[in-house]
Every structure is written in C-alpha cells, then in structure tokens.
Amino acid sequence: MSRSASEKDIKSAYRKLAKELHPDKNKDNPQATERFSKVTHAYDLLSDKDKRAQFDRGEIDADGNPAMPFGMGGAGGGAGAGFGGGRPGGGPNGYSSRDFQGFGADDLDIGDLFEGLFGRGGPGDARAGMGGAGNAGGFRQPPPPRKGADVRYKLNVPFVDAASRAKQRITLADGKTIDLALPEGVEDGTQMRLKGKGQQGQGGFGDGIVVISIQPHAYFWRDRDDVRLDLPITLDEAVNGSKVKVPTVDGAVMLTIAPGSSSGKVLRLKGKGFSRKGGSRGDQLVTLEIQLPDDLTQLTEKLSDWRDTGNPRADMGV
Structure with a gap:
C-alpha cells in the first residue's frame, strides 16, 4: 500500500487478507500461516497512528522495535535482545503467534548520567562536592551502589488471550520461564514491572519492564x-x-x-x-x-x- 493510504484502506486490506490467510482455512499450507503472521504484525503497526508516524520517520523498524543508538534493536545489542523468539500463539482459535522479544540493549537512564557526574541528587548537589554548604569538610559522600539496569521486553498477546486474561508463559533474559498474569483493564501499550528481573548491579538487580502489544484478530x-x-x-x-x-x-x-x-x-x-x-x-x-x-x-x-x-x-x- 502507498504511504498515503487511509485507516479505512488499511483496515479493509487487512480484513481481506486475514480472511484469506487465516490458519483455520489453510491447515495444510504453512506458507499461508507465515504470511498471516506477517500481515497481522504489519496491521498492528500501521493501524497505530503513533507507531506509523515513528516508522515513517525511521524511528522504529517493521517489528516495532526502536531504531536508536546505544545498541537498541541491533544485532548483538546487549541484554534482552532476541530472547523468547516466536512460537505459535495459544488463543482458543489457534490463529495467532506469540512473540516475546527483548527490545535490545539496556535502557539509558538520564538520571544515572547526572548521578555519575554530580552525585545522587543530580546537578544541584555539585556544590556540595566542591566544598559548599551542607557537607562538612568540603567532601561529598560517595553515592550508594546503583542497581542494575532495567531490561525492556515487548510481549505480543493474542486478542482472545488479552480479552480473557489468559496467562502468558514467557522466557526472560536470564533464561527463566514464568507465567505472567495479565492485569485487569489490560490495553495495548500496558506496561508491567517485574521486580528484580533486570540486570545485576552493585546495588542489586534492576527490573524487567514488559510492554503489552495486543494483536489484531481476523473477526x-x-x-x-x-x-x-x-x-x-x-x-x-x-x-x-x-x-x-x-x-x-x-x-x-x-x-x-x-x-x-x-x-x-x-x-x-x-x-x-x-x-x-x-x-x-x-x-x-x-x-x-x-x-x-x-x-x-x-x-x-x-x-x-x-x-x-x-x-x-x-x-x-x-
């Protein structure tokens, strides 16, 4: 489709292809199932105005992952990249696929940058490190050990699973598998925080941040x-x-x-x-x-x- 295609054009094209390629109608045609998955991913991105604009600007790739510096989304991009892979989805109709993927490298925390330069409190604490008021003897106290970085994941959830809140089995960056209970009121873009499931640091483990992406359905x-x-x-x-x-x-x-x-x-x-x-x-x-x-x-x-x-x-x- 052209870049100027309207939302109505995109929805019409998706519904036509989804009915044609749905796995229930192509049980002996694995190529159709693969195309159905690709069409579903494409519709998920293009039907979201923000994601579509980001894609047109080159900020995200066709999988919806950030195309940014610091190794985000690139090959060998650090902890969390490519974990989980894709496997056939588990909705009642068996129509979809569930992909659990790391976004790529660790999140960049601007607060961590200030902490490293000026101490725990940010730029305003620089005066204390230079002998200013509030720090006897003119020496600042060293900041406490920092926790490890958070690791972000994108979890593709089949439509029927999201509506019925079916548990999602996922594999984290450390190789451990957990059953994730979806929250009440789950929506596309909902973020779930998994305490202590991030990277290890001197002050302990960071968290895992799971971003929910609800997949479209054929009907x-x-x-x-x-x-x-x-x-x-x-x-x-x-x-x-x-x-x-x-x-x-x-x-x-x-x-x-x-x-x-x-x-x-x-x-x-x-x-x-x-x-x-x-x-x-x-x-x-x-x-x-x-x-x-x-x-x-x-x-x-x-x-x-x-x-x-x-x-x-x-x-x-x-």
Missing part, C-alpha cells in the same frame, strides 16, 4: 471495553428466526435471532468483552449481516410473483 475488534463481531446469517435465519452458534473470546455460544431481523441489527452478549479495573467485563456486540446464497435460482423462482411495497429509504427523504 473480532475492540470498542473500548466491548468486543465487536460482524456475524453472517442466511436469509432464512433472518426471516424465520433461528438459534445459531457464535464465536466469543471465551468460546462459542448459542445466540437467538428473532424472526424478521434485518442486516445491521446489533445483539449483545453480556460479559464477553475485555476486563475492566475492578473485575467487571465489557460485552460482545454482534452485528447481523444477511448473506444471500451464491445460487439464487430457487429464491428467484419463489419470489417471482412477490414484490416488497415498503420503502426502506423513506427516512432519507427519497
């Missing part, structure tokens, strides 16, 4: 705390009513469609959305889409003598 999308889904139904199901099986982030459920339902009608499944802080959950909003059969021969014959005299465009003044 679901998020609307605040709700999950939305466009559900195809047949003309017969819409006219006569029916009970149909509907996918949710917690697994399939049965949904009742009332007789005479039209395309665009929205049905609500309580508590099938994303978690909120405090423990409650949003809902799943299902929008009905009537699909006519590919072969209209029988339908045309049955309706040959029938005409709908109503005007569905009356509210538009036409």
Whole structure:
C-alpha cells in the first residue's frame, strides 16, 4: 500500500487478507500461516497512528522495535535482545503467534548520567562536592551502589488471550520461564514491572519492564471495553428466526435471532468483552449481516410473483 493510504484502506486490506490467510482455512499450507503472521504484525503497526508516524520517520523498524543508538534493536545489542523468539500463539482459535522479544540493549537512564557526574541528587548537589554548604569538610559522600539496569521486553498477546486474561508463559533474559498474569483493564501499550528481573548491579538487580502489544484478530475488534463481531446469517435465519452458534473470546455460544431481523441489527452478549479495573467485563456486540446464497435460482423462482411495497429509504427523504 502507498504511504498515503487511509485507516479505512488499511483496515479493509487487512480484513481481506486475514480472511484469506487465516490458519483455520489453510491447515495444510504453512506458507499461508507465515504470511498471516506477517500481515497481522504489519496491521498492528500501521493501524497505530503513533507507531506509523515513528516508522515513517525511521524511528522504529517493521517489528516495532526502536531504531536508536546505544545498541537498541541491533544485532548483538546487549541484554534482552532476541530472547523468547516466536512460537505459535495459544488463543482458543489457534490463529495467532506469540512473540516475546527483548527490545535490545539496556535502557539509558538520564538520571544515572547526572548521578555519575554530580552525585545522587543530580546537578544541584555539585556544590556540595566542591566544598559548599551542607557537607562538612568540603567532601561529598560517595553515592550508594546503583542497581542494575532495567531490561525492556515487548510481549505480543493474542486478542482472545488479552480479552480473557489468559496467562502468558514467557522466557526472560536470564533464561527463566514464568507465567505472567495479565492485569485487569489490560490495553495495548500496558506496561508491567517485574521486580528484580533486570540486570545485576552493585546495588542489586534492576527490573524487567514488559510492554503489552495486543494483536489484531481476523473477526473480532475492540470498542473500548466491548468486543465487536460482524456475524453472517442466511436469509432464512433472518426471516424465520433461528438459534445459531457464535464465536466469543471465551468460546462459542448459542445466540437467538428473532424472526424478521434485518442486516445491521446489533445483539449483545453480556460479559464477553475485555476486563475492566475492578473485575467487571465489557460485552460482545454482534452485528447481523444477511448473506444471500451464491445460487439464487430457487429464491428467484419463489419470489417471482412477490414484490416488497415498503420503502426502506423513506427516512432519507427519497
């Protein structure tokens, strides 16, 4: 796509490719599964205005990792680089991949720079080190040993796992594996701090900083705390009513469609959305889409003598 592509163009292209390449439809085609993963990563980046702008400016690479100095994201870039790798994702639909990657080298802490130059308190403490007031004898006390640097990670979480708060098994830079419980109200960009999981220093270990990246889904999308889904139904199901099986982030459920339902009608499944802080959950909003059969021969014959005299465009003044 061109750099000037709109959000609508990008979403339309992604949904078309996602339906075509989804692993459930290509179980014997590993190349399609690989392309699906790449398309998902590309949509994740391009659908985020900030990430897209950073990519256009060359500040991040195609994986969303910083393209910065100090070894960030480069080969051999220091602790945390490339740990975890990618492995098939564990959502109920098995559609996605879960990649746990280090950002690269250790974070640069500006406070550490001031501390090294002027002492623990920053530039204002330089007077004390030069014999100023507040330090008897004109000698400053040496700063306490510093903790090791924090290590940042990016954790790609499948959409259904994020909504249902499924635990994520991850491997840290030290090779240890832990099961990470996602927090209530988790969002794309949520940061989780793992105490003592950073680099070792004279004053102890730094922390691990995990940045959550929620992956797009082929059928679901998020609307605040709700999950939305466009559900195809047949003309017969819409006219006569029916009970149909509907996918949710917690697994399939049965949904009742009332007789005479039209395309665009929205049905609500309580508590099938994303978690909120405090423990409650949003809902799943299902929008009905009537699909006519590919072969209209029988339908045309049955309706040959029938005409709908109503005007569905009356509210538009036409």
